[in-house]
Amino acid sequence: MSKQFDVVVIGAGPGGYIAAIRAAQLGMNVACIDEWQNAQGGAAPGGTCTNVGCIPSKALLQSSEHFEHAKLHFGDHGISVKDVKMDAAQMIARKDAIVKQNNDGILYLFKKNKVTFFHGRGAFGKAVEGGYEITVSGKTAETLVAKQVVVATGSNARPLPGVEFDEQQILSNDGALAINAVPKKLGVIGSGVIGLEMGSVWRRLGADVTVLEGMPTFLAAVDEQVAKEAKKALDKQGLKIELGVKIGEIKKAKKGVTVAYTNAKGEDVSLAVDKLIVSIGRVPNTTGLNAEAVGLQLDERGAIAVNDLCQTNLPGVWAVGDVVRGPMLAHKAEEEAVAVAERIAGQHGHVNFNTIPWVIYTSPEIAWVGRTEQQLKADGVKYKAGSFPFMANGRARALGDTTGFVKFLADAATDEILGVHMVGPMVSELISEAVVAMEFKASAEDIARICHAHPSLSESTKEAALAVDKRTLNF
Ligand code: FAD
Numbered sequence: 001m002s003k004q005f006d007v008v009v010i011g012a013g014p015g016g017y018i019a020a021i022r023a024a025q026l027g028m029n030v031a032c033i034d035e036w037q038n039a040q041g042g043a044a045p046g047g048t049c050t051n052v053g054c055i056p057s058k059a060l061l062q063s064s065e066h067f068e069h070a071k072l073h074f075g076d077h078g079i080s081v082k083d084v085k086m087d088a089a090q091m092i093a094r095k096d097a098i099v100k101q102n103n104d105g106i107l108y109l110f111k112k113n114k115v116t117f118f119h120g121r122g123a124f125g126k127a128v129e130g131g132y133e134i135t136v137s138g139k140t141a142e143t144l145v146a147k148q149v150v151v152a153t154g155s156n157a158r159p160l161p162g163v164e165f166d167e168q169q170i171l172s173n174d175g176a177l178a179i180n181a182v183p184k185k186l187g188v189i190g191s192g193v194i195g196l197e198m199g200s201v202w203r204r205l206g207a208d209v210t211v212l213e214g215m216p217t218f219l220a221a222v223d224e225q226v227a228k229e230a231k232k233a234l235d236k237q238g239l240k241i242e243l244g245v246k247i248g249e250i251k252k253a254k255k256g257v258t259v260a261y262t263n264a265k266g267e268d269v270s271l272a273v274d275k276l277i278v279s280i281g282r283v284p285n286t287t288g289l290n291a292e293a294v295g296l297q298l299d300e301r302g303a304i305a306v307n308d309l310c311q312t313n314l315p316g317v318w319a320v321g322d323v324v325r326g327p328m329l330a331h332k333a334e335e336e337a338v339a340v341a342e343r344i345a346g347q348h349g350h351v352n353f354n355t356i357p358w359v360i361y362t363s364p365e366i367a368w369v370g371r372t373e374q375q376l377k378a379d380g381v382k383y384k385a386g387s388f389p390f391m392a393n394g395r396a397r398a399l400g401d402t403t404g405f406v407k408f409l410a411d412a413a414t415d416e417i418l419g420v421h422m423v424g425p426m427v428s429e430l431i432s433e434a435v436v437a438m439e440f441k442a443s444a445e446d447i448a449r450i451c452h453a454h455p456s457l458s459e460s461t462k463e464a465a466l467a468v469d470k471r472t473l474n475f
Contacts, residue, residue: 003116005031007344008134008146010122010289012036013047015321015333016152017106022341023150024113031144032115033122033136038103043119045106046099047154048173048322049330055102056177057197059095061361064204073400086205089180118142123290124149131316132294148316148344151296151304152337153289155282155322160189163250169257169275170250173198176277183207187259187273191218191241193360195279196234200362203239210271212261216244219360223372223421225387225407230366230423233403237363250276284323299325309349310340318344332356355438359428364403367431370419370438373409382412386444386467388460390424392475395455401425406464408444415443415468426457433461444468 009020012034020032036051038044044051070084110117120138127133132149136142157172159165167175176198182205188195191213203209218241219227234241244264251258257276263269284303291298297305297313304319306312312319318340321333335356339349360366376383387407390396404424410417420434437447447465452458463472 002133002143002145003031004145005029005116005147007031007148007150007341008033008122008132008144009150009152010134011047011152011154011321011323012045012106012117013152013154013321013333014049014330015154015323015337016047016150017045017109018334019150019152019320019337019341020115021109021113022338023344024115026341026345026347028341028345030113030115031118031146032110033118033120033134033144035119035121035138037119038100043107043117044099044103045110045117046102047152049333050102050106051099052174052177054330056095056099057173057194057201058361059098060091060177060201061197063091063094064201065363068204076400086182088182088205092178092180095177118144121288123288124294124296125290127294148318150337150340150344151286151289151312151317151319151323152321152333153285153287153323155328156285157278158281158283160247160250160278160280163278165278166252169252171275171277173277173279175275176279179275183274185256185273186210187212187257187271187276188279189247189259189276190279190281191215191243192279192281195277196239196360196362198277198279199239200234200237203237208240209238210240210242210273212245212247212259212271213241213243214245214247216264218243219366221358221372222360222366223368223407223419224374226366226368226404226421226423229404230360230362230364233364233423234362282322282328286323301325309343310336326353327356327358329356329358352439355435357431357435359431361428364401364424365427366423367427368419368421369431369435370417371409372419372421376409376418381418383409383418384412384415384444384468385409386464386469386472388463388467388472388475390457390460392463393455393457393460395457395459396425398455399425399457406430406460408447408464408468410444410468415445417442417444417447420461420464424457424460430458430461433458 006028009032036044118136120136125133125135131147165172186207188211246262248260259271299305320336322328335351342349357369389405391402407421409419444465452462
């Protein structure tokens with residue numbers, strides 16, 4: 001006998017598990033299927049984000065930052081620590097424990113919200129009256145019938161053509177987050193978010209890290225001034241970033257990997273490394289869904305084709321997160337998930353793509369929302385800019401981290417905030433104020449007139465808003 005549900009969600013990453021919980025909150029009978037397995041073969045809901053993405057990468061960034069602080073900065077505080085050592089295996093074990101807490105947290109939330117969880121692969125089965133048959137193949141096989149289906153099957157790391165991930169020498173994010181001894185030499189192909197975060201972790205722990213990037217511009221999507229400041233800081237830390245390279249042959253030896261490439265000057269270079277991380281983007285994942293059998297349309301990138309409401313070409317089938325167009329970010333997946341659950345319930349779910357924040361968790365952190373200065377110029381928008389350096393912020397000085405600045409871009413005529421760009425300490429947290437401001441269509445003047453706690457990094461946000469009108473108080 002097949003089990004009947006109002007909604008079946010395939011995938012329990014941030015898109016899937018949030019869709020399931022919100023639909024259950026709205027009174028629907030919901031199932032969520034996810035195939036991710038932990039090392040013991042058990043269920044590990046949370047998707048890429050929890051298992052091999054956002055959460056484990058931030059755990060390793062934190063550990064490696066502590067290590068670097070102990071080595072380089074504790075002395076400034078009068079704290080002496082002798083012989084600081086890193087036990088990478090312990091760092092990885094801590095990361096694994098954090099991942100497990102998150103997996104268990106999601107299972108708890110499913111119980112709390114009465115979402116029925118199935119561990120296994122979900123696929124479209126035969127057409128049935130008034131809905132869709134969904135098969136689950138795991139340790140046991142199940143057949144479900146759903147009135148509505150939400151596909152949230154995420155994405156996978158993109159390999160270089162002809163170079164397979166073995167997760168020992170040639171690593172995707174999966175392997176990069178599980179290295180349990182610091183490599184002497186590490187190569188990273190791709191200077192996007194993942195490449196820079198992973199490169200930073202292992203550089204802080206003592207690896208000699210070279211990042212090879214095909215684009216001639218560093219972080220082309222980021223505001224130019226911010227990208228320049230970030231590059232200066234990362235260069236100073238010893239992260240070797242080579243731009244404008246053309247990758248040639250990649251050869252695996254018994255130990256290590258050799259990467260042949262042509263550098264920006266046109267010279268042929270051979271780079272020998274112990275391990276190579278390939279982080280050149282991610283591809284939407286529809287493997288095993290049996291999408292073609294039901295005629296689910298994909299776009300030219302292999303993503304599930306959806307309209308603005310996340311509706312696919314099949315009535316009652318929705319798709320959210322990395323498997324559809326738009327930025328591959330966990331919080332974007334979550335917003336789409338909530339909106340879809342609310343639309344299924346007959347409400348008006350809404351996602352504002354203009355106010356999705358972006359963060360790169362390097363040191364200094366990089367965060368932004370809205371348009372960059374180069375985009376405003378290209379769009380012919382008249383704007384005013386104002387920035388404030390962390391060097392002039394008392395809290396940043398007390399923290400011992402004064403790198404970077406906050407920059408506001410506001411409409412020249414109306415003063416409405418069009419973009420906020422930050423590079424510096426804890427800007428991953430500071431950016432939320434800018435998101436709220438833009439969501440409420442605030443002006444730079446609005447932020448400039450709000451009382452901010454002293455001493456706090458957030459005062460730099462207020463001061464940058466004041467700078468738009470050339471009236472900073474502390475700089
Ligand atoms: P996923 O999280 O990929 O989840 C999809 C789930 O579906 C998986 O569990 C998969 O096993 C399951 N699945 C797939 N097919 C089936 C099937 N047929 N049946 C059953 N289950 C199936 N984003 C941020 O916002 N902030 C960050 O700091 C950040 N850091 C990142 C760091 C790294 C190293 C990586 C790789 C990514 C990072 N991301 C970050 C991106 C973020 O992880 C993704 O945007 C997010 O996980 C997408 O969520 P999703 O639910 O769409 O898909």
